[in-house]
């Protein structure tokens with residue numbers, strides 16, 4: 662049973678150093694972050710500031726060198742079905758049908774049941790992909806494949822979705838459509854999401870909060886709350902809301918300052 666009062670994910674005084682035989686890189690220093698149930702936040706910042714490293718910590722793929730990463734108040738000890746990961750590339754298996762790709766996570770965690778195929782059909786329908794279950798990835802467009810990847814991520818019913826630039830390989834129109842779909846789906850299912858993006862307008866349009874990271878070592882520089890009117894609009898319309906441009910320029914200034922100080 663999820664306690665909705667406890668943050669979904671929390672980082673407390675986290676450092677992360679990558680150590681090899683020849684060198685050590687302090688990728689993150691003194692990270693403190695708390696993300697509440699149902700929140701969608703974006704991480705933005707210069708290349709190398711540790712965005713992907715942060716997601717890897719939350720996914721349990723790496724462990725902090727110092728500090729704690731807590732999922733629902735408990736230390737993350739490794740990958741768990743409670744956390745879903747969606748990447749820039751869809752990584753669909755070309756030899757598996759669309760429905761079998763959607764069911765992959767359930768299969769790998771031994772959770773396939775008689776109802777799973779029905780669940781996959783429902784998810785595909787929700788993604789506007791009715792009738793594609795028996796097709797193969799090469800028969801779908803890039804945007805459709807990314808929707809399948811989202812359905813696959815949701816099939817295991819994670820509480821937290823880590824979204825590492827999932828829209829960046831798409832053409833502009835498809836990207837806007839998919840942003841709307843992802844935000845709508847996450848809000849309706851009351852999922853918590855963390856988006857890494859290089860597109861500041863996307864970050865503002867999609868999120869409740871935008872976290873600006875600085876680099877060398879990676880750390881939080883500032884946190885911007887997105888005003889209610891922008892938050893409540895779907896991303897496509899959020900960009901036309903009053904206050905959007907002013908917030909864009911404010912965060913842009915912060916990003917430029919962060920890059921100048923490198």
Ligand SMILES: Nc1ncnc2c1ncn2[C@@H]1O[C@H](COP(=O)(O)OP(=O)(O)OP(=O)(O)O)[C@@H](O)[C@H]1O
Pocket residue numbers: 679680686687688706707708709710711712713714715879
């Ligand atoms: N496996 C690794 N071994 C050693 N150093 C690493 C490793 N992965 C990342 N780093 C270093 O850690 C720092 C943070 O990298 P990370 O990929 O998390 O940044 P990022 O903000 O996601 O970058 P980008 O926006 O370019 O994707 C960088 O200095 C990078 O070179």
